[in-house]
Amino acid sequence: MLAAVIDVGSNSIRLMVADGGEAPRPLLKQRKTTRLAEGLSATGKISDDAIRRSVDVIDTFAREARMKFGDDIPVLAFATSAIRDASNGRNFARAVLEQTGIALDIIDGTTEACLAFYGATASGGIIDIGGGSTELITGKGTPKYSVSVPVGCVRSKDLFPEAVISGSPHLFYEWLKKTFAIPTLHAPRWYGVGGTITTLAALDQDLETYQSERVHGYVLTKAAVDRLTQALFDPTFRLSKPLLKSRHDIILYGSLILGYIMTLLGIDEITASEHDNLEGYWISKFGIKNGG
Numbered sequence: 001m002l003a004a005v006i007d008v009g010s011n012s013i014r015l016m017v018a019d020g021g022e023a024p025r026p027l028l029k030q031r032k033t034t035r036l037a038e039g040l041s042a043t044g045k046i047s048d049d050a051i052r053r054s055v056d057v058i059d060t061f062a063r064e065a066r067m068k069f070g071d072d073i074p075v076l077a078f079a080t081s082a083i084r085d086a087s088n089g090r091n092f093a094r095a096v097l098e099q100t101g102i103a104l105d106i107i108d109g110t111t112e113a114c115l116a117f118y119g120a121t122a123s124g125g126i127i128d129i130g131g132g133s134t135e136l137i138t139g140k141g142t143p144k145y146s147v148s149v150p151v152g153c154v155r156s157k158d159l160f161p162e163a164v165i166s167g168s169p170h171l172f173y174e175w176l177k178k179t180f181a182i183p184t185l186h187a188p189r190w191y192g193v194g195g196t197i198t199t200l201a202a203l204d205q206d207l208e209t210y211q212s213e214r215v216h217g218y219v220l221t222k223a224a225v226d227r228l229t230q231a232l233f234d235p236t237f238r239l240s241k242p243l244l245k246s247r248h249d250i251i252l253y254g255s256l257i258l259g260y261i262m263t264l265l266g267i268d269e270i271t272a273s274e275h276d277n278l279e280g281y282w283i284s285k286f287g288i289k290n291g292g
Contacts, residue, residue: 001286004065006058006077007278008096008104010037010131011154011250012195013054015061016278017069024282028068032057033246037082037132041158046086051095059100078105078281080112081132081152109148112277113137116193117146119280120273125187127261127270128277129153129196129254136261138187151179151257153196153250165252166233176260190267192220193276195247196254200228201272202243210243216274222262229255 002019014031018024034054039047046054062075077096083089084106093104107115113135116128122142128135131154137146160172192198201218202210231237232255238248262270 002069003074003076003282003286004062004069005278005282005285006061006075006102007281008036008054008058008077008079008083010040010080010082010133010152011035011247012131013057013061014278015065016282017065017073018279018282020286022283022287024279024286026279028065029278030061030064032061035131035154037085037152037154037158039158040082040086040132041155044086045088046082046092051088051092055092055095055099058096058102062100062102075102076105076281076285077102078107080107080277081109081130081148081150081155084108085132085150109133109135110146113146113148114143115277115280115284117143117280118283119276119278120191120193121275125185125190125267126193127190127197127258128193129257130194131155131250134257134261136182136185138185145183145185147182149180149182151176153247153254153257156253156257157250160253162235162249162252165256169256172256173260176257180261180264182264185265190270191273192258192270193273194254196251196258197270198272198274199243199247199251200225200255200258203228203241208242212274215272218272219269220272221269222259222267225255225259225262229259 004017007014012033017028018026036050036054096104117126117137123140126137130152132152134149134151137143198215201215204224232252
């Protein structure tokens, strides 16, 4: 089944065009940072500017998919934390429908977690750090435990400016401790998805440009996460890395969140995965088991 899926995330909007049977075979992937959730924690709303630029990106992605793969290709879009949390999330969905003709699927946190699980591995443990939320999932074949926690890179940046993180990091850790009220989780192997973890995997290899084939399957140790976190406190270091061009102001928060989770759950290493909720959503709609 040839189809396009668009993930409307809190930090980035991503496109995947894929075909396949039970599992997707990606033919095209693109990403555009729009910071949809920027300012959401303070106002409870998506800003007008964020709405405009995000709807335009969705429109561009849909047009590109149809231009390259035919006008009859199905184009689906789903939204995660920012849109489900915003008081004007439904208004955003209407704007998407009016401009693009796509009915935006606003998924809940449990569904978001399950999509990451099926997309990445369907076995073991998953950590998915996004812009507005973090999902933790464990299971084998089907999720045994899943939770979506309202902690993400963009949300953290809004709530804790960098001056607070640098001067009083205990305030951030106290918030994480209060928010991550989760049981002890165990998995034979942990996988990490989302821009924070894949970017850290690239940084740990000193990659000048992002290379999916080098990132997917890379094992990131807790020691490496701690070392990178300390380096990321230095804004000069962040600005010197081309990899961080669109993420230089939020990567520190993502790294701190990952380090906290790994300490909390006693995780020594995590395997970066390029497969995530994009693949999971495609499987849920078009996989053989779902009638595709």
